[in-house]
Amino acid sequence: MTEREVIIRLRGIRNQFGSQVVHEDLDLDVYRGEILGVVGGSGTGKSVLLRTIAGLQKPAAGSVDVLGTDVLTADEDTRQALENRWGVMFQDGALFSSLTVRENVEVPMRAIEGLDPEIRSELADLKISMVGLQYLAGDKYPSELSGGMRKRAGLARALALDPDIVFLDEPTAGLDPIGASAFDQLIRGLSHSLGLTVFLVTHDLDTLHATCDRIAVLAERKVLVTGSMKDMLKVEHPWVHEYFHGPRARAAASEGSAEPGEKGN
Amino acid sequence: MTRPGGEDFSVSQGDTSNEVVLRGALTIRTVTQAKAAFDGFNPETLARINLSSVTRLDTAGAWAIVRLQNRFSEAQKPLELTGTTDKVASLLHTVAQTMPSPEKAPQSPFSFAQWLDGIGQKVFAGAMFLRALTGYLGIFLHRIGRAVRHPSEFRFTSLVHHCDEVGFKAVPIVALMAFLIGVVLAFQGSTQLRQFGAEVFVVDLIAISVLRELGILLTSIIVAGRTASAFTAAIGSMKMREEIDAMRTLGLDPAMILFVPRILALLVMLPILGLIANVAGLFGGGLMAWIDLGISPAMFMTRLVEGTSVDHVFVGLVKAPVFALIIGVVGCHAGMQVESNAESLGRMTSNAVVTAIFAVIVADAVFSIFFARIGI
Ligand SMILES: Nc1ncnc2c1ncn2[C@@H]1O[C@H](COP(=O)(O)OP(=O)(O)OP(=O)(O)O)[C@@H](O)[C@H]1O
Numbered sequence: 189m190t191e192r193e194v195i196i197r198l199r200g201i202r203n204q205f206g207s208q209v210v211h212e213d214l215d216l217d218v219y220r221g222e223i224l225g226v227v228g229g230s231g232t233g234k235s236v237l238l239r240t241i242a243g244l245q246k247p248a249a250g251s252v253d254v255l256g257t258d259v260l261t262a263d264e265d266t267r268q269a270l271e272n273r274w275g276v277m278f279q280d281g282a283l284f285s286s287l288t289v290r291e292n293v294e295v296p297m298r299a300i301e302g303l304d305p306e307i308r309s310e311l312a313d314l315k316i317s318m319v320g321l322q323y324l325a326g327d328k329y330p331s332e333l334s335g336g337m338r339k340r341a342g343l344a345r346a347l348a349l350d351p352d353i354v355f356l357d358e359p360t361a362g363l364d365p366i367g368a369s370a371f372d373q374l375i376r377g378l379s380h381s382l383g384l385t386v387f388l389v390t391h392d393l394d395t396l397h398a399t400c401d402r403i404a405v406l407a408e409r410k411v412l413v414t415g416s417m418k419d420m421l422k423v424e425h426p427w428v429h430e431y432f433h434g435p436r437a438r439a440a441a442s443e444g445s446a447e448p449g450e451k452g453n
Numbered sequence: 454m455t456r457p458g459g460e461d462f463s464v465s466q467g468d469t470s471n472e473v474v475l476r477g478a479l480t481i482r483t484v485t486q487a488k489a490a491f492d493g494f495n496p497e498t499l500a501r502i503n504l505s506s507v508t509r510l511d512t513a514g515a516w517a518i519v520r521l522q523n524r525f526s527e528a529q530k531p532l533e534l535t536g537t538t539d540k541v542a543s544l545l546h547t548v549a550q551t552m553p554s555p556e557k558a559p560q561s562p563f564s565f566a567q568w569l570d571g572i573g574q575k576v577f578a579g580a581m582f583l584r585a586l587t588g589y590l591g592i593f594l595h596r597i598g599r600a601v602r603h604p605s606e607f608r609f610t611s612l613v614h615h616c617d618e619v620g621f622k623a624v625p626i627v628a629l630m631a632f633l634i635g636v637v638l639a640f641q642g643s644t645q646l647r648q649f650g651a652e653v654f655v656v657d658l659i660a661i662s663v664l665r666e667l668g669i670l671l672t673s674i675i676v677a678g679r680t681a682s683a684f685t686a687a688i689g690s691m692k693m694r695e696e697i698d699a700m701r702t703l704g705l706d707p708a709m710i711l712f713v714p715r716i717l718a719l720l721v722m723l724p725i726l727g728l729i730a731n732v733a734g735l736f737g738g739g740l741m742a743w744i745d746l747g748i749s750p751a752m753f754m755t756r757l758v759e760g761t762s763v764d765h766v767f768v769g770l771v772k773a774p775v776f777a778l779i780i781g782v783v784g785c786h787a788g789m790q791v792e793s794n795a796e797s798l799g800r801m802t803s804n805a806v807v808t809a810i811f812a813v814i815v816a817d818a819v820f821s822i823f824f825a826r827i828g829i
């Protein structure tokens with residue numbers, strides 16, 4: 189196997205709010221084309237980490253390299269170009285409430301010079317359909333959608349420009365189990381066919397099993413361990429052990445392990 | 454790793470006459486150009502597209518290709534793609550799978566009937582709005598009746614709080630406004646009346662216009678702007694966060710808790726504010742009459758008491774409770790119309806102010822006609 193390309197490289201990140209230090213000396217690598225699941229207890233700073241990489245939060249120290257560019261020191265134009273290459277799906281979609289779903293998806297596309305408005309609208313329809321929303325959902329306003337639909341619409345907007353990386357903040361939180369597993373498959377499928385790198389923050393053990401290639405555990409203000417699900421089961425750290433050996437984890441594992449097992453044989 | 458600034462895309466003839474070769478980047482940046490080129494392809498003469506020279510393909514490019522393929526399939530001339538890598542094939546497959554099938558709602562062209570229908574619907578909506586307001590008034594009166602029978606359900610603290618909010622805190626602005634109106638009336642009146650040597654009638658002018666109309670009307674307009682919007686914003690934001698639904702599930706009555714203290718506070722405070730406005734208006738007018746016309750305060754008082762009937766005060770203040778009900782009901786009703794998005798909160802707040810002010814002025818006009826008819 190060839191050396192994998194590192195697409196996001198964090199070194200020595202330190203984030204703090206007042207006297208509360210959220211991250212201290214945090215290192216993390218994300219490889220091209222993988223789905224990285226980020227887990228950690230509530231308030232360990234998963235969302236803050238995501239915001240740091242996406243340039244929404246300036247760390248007190250450390251460096252953030254995305255696609256070979258230093259996000260923190262890049263000038264406006266470079267940053268702009270970079271922002272077109274990643275998409276962020278916020279926890280509740282964060283759709284613009286005054287625009288329809290289709291117009292929301294079109295927003296990032298408006299930056300493309302010379303793109304015909306009719307084509308733009310049809311491309312938006314394609315993205316809407318790709319995330320599994322019905323055609324007519326495109327005409328609706330965010331307030332007319334359910335939580336799950338809003339998440340899908342948020343994903344459609346994040347995917348509008350075919351980004352290299354998407355950041356997802358708890359994509360399956362608040363979805364019913366069927367909707368959540370459909371979302372898991374959607375992410376896997378899109379990541380495979382579009383060659384996406386996915387940075388996925390989640391609490392959902394099923395999602396971890398079903399979608400993630402690698403898992404990073406956030407604890408004690410840093411990335412404690414990274415590795416596959418198998419590696420996680422061997423970690424001695426009490427929180428990690430509890431997380432991956434708790435009753436919920438065992439239930440998720442017994443479902444999740446069936447599929448890879450079949451494939452292996 | 455930066456993206457090439459100019460992405461080029463071109464179409465050229467392939468080895469055989471029924472083949473074309475696509476070159477360069479087929480992405481969202483070049484898709485407009487590509488689609489124009491694809492639209493020119495003829496199913497009769499083209500059978501194969503070679504993608505081996507395409508350097509970059511994204512979903513927009515794939516969309517254009519799939520669209521072309523679909524067009525050819527409809528003409529019973531399937532289009533063959535050659536030179537596709539696994540990645541490209543997988544992308545094309547994904548896009549083909551999810552290609553949306555437009556089912557646009559048919560838009561009927563503009564017609565006279567439609568226009569008429571639009572007007573009819575607006576009138577109907579207006580009538581329904583009036584009905585809803587009457588309904589809210591009914592709810593308010595019913596809850597008042599209930600509060601009389603079951604005083605324990607009534608929130609007295611809340612009433613005091615709202616009296617403070619809508620009444621006491623509005624005193625400075627109302628008094629200042631009325632004072633200035635008095636000044637303006639005295640000033641304008643004196644310039645006109647001086648031509649006839651009838652300066653002294655400026656007292657009647659000020660007294661009648663302030664006491665009968667302007668004092669209470671302008672107070673109501675200010676209160677409508679201040680308070681109707683505050684009611685809508687407060688109730689609306691609770692509605693938005695489902696707090697009102699939560700109240701209902703907890704067996705609390707939103708009308709009793711939210712509407713009654715607010716509207717009642719207005720009912721109590723608006724006449725008082727009107728009275729304050731009357732006094733401030735007369736004071737402003739008197740001051741100006743003294744400075745400008747030399748009518749001394751004592752003379753002003755005598756003239757005021759002799760020349761102006763107490764009826765005017767009564768006519769003015771009797772309107773106050775009606776205006777208070779209008780403002781309160783409109784504000785509470787608008788608050789309850791807020792949906793689950795922040796935008797509707799803003800929209801309903803400004804609606805409430807406009808409706809309340811408009812309704813107050815209409816009611817004032819109705820009062821004027823009424824009092825003129827019965828001759829007060
Ligand atoms: N803007 C802010 N100002 C002050 N403190 C903040 C801010 N944003 C986050 N924090 C703090 O940073 C810590 C990490 O927050 P973060 O939202 O990243 O948690 P999380 O890991 O995403 O939790 P959850 O799983 O509940 O979403 C929390 O203790 C929070 O109080």
Ligand SMILES: [Mg+2]
Pocket residue numbers: 234235236357
């Ligand atoms: Mg979070």
